[in-house]
Amino acid sequence: QVQPRESGGGSVQAGGSLRLSCALSGQTLRSYNIAWFRRAPGEERVFVGAISWNGISLAADSVKGRFTITRDNAKNTVYLQMNSLTPEDTAVYFCAVDPRWRAVKREVQEYDYWGQGTQVTVSS
Numbered sequence: 001q002v003q004p005r006e007s008g009g010g011s012v013q014a015g016g017s018l019r020l021s022c023a024l025s026g027q028t029l030r031s032y033n034i035a036w037f038r039r040a041p042g043e044e045r046v047f048v049g050a051i052s053w054n055g056i057s058l059a060a061d062s063v064k065g066r067f068t069i070t071r072d073n074a075k076n077t078v079y080l081q082m083n084s085l086t087p088e089d090t091a092v093y094f095c096a097v098d099p100r101w102r103a104v105k106r107e108v109q110e111y112d113y114w115g116q117g118t119q120v121t122v123s124s
Contacts, residue, residue, distance in 0.1 A: 001026045002113040004034075004095040009118030012085055018120060020080040022095030029071070033098040034078040035111060036069065038091035038120075045094065047106040051078060058104060063089075085122045092117040 035050035096111035
């Protein structure tokens, strides 16, 4: 059973940084595409960014230049480095796994395994 688990959320002031981690248990993440999504209060879950099995990353326009996704296959972990945070980044952040060998997808329905989420709160 593939089970991703997020950590690293918390509260930070605007302009600050946080690094989220997504650790995978049950399987090695070496062959998987891993994505980050977020859900702000009262809104749908939206794509933040992703990294492919071979290390190619992409990010949503709203976070491009501020957020970076990396992976450490030896630690079976993917990271989301978030800089220059704003109150609009406040959300629950989810890690998701696509076990298929293909290009990275942005759609929620393309991901089979999800973590429980970690709260990020940015105050002004």
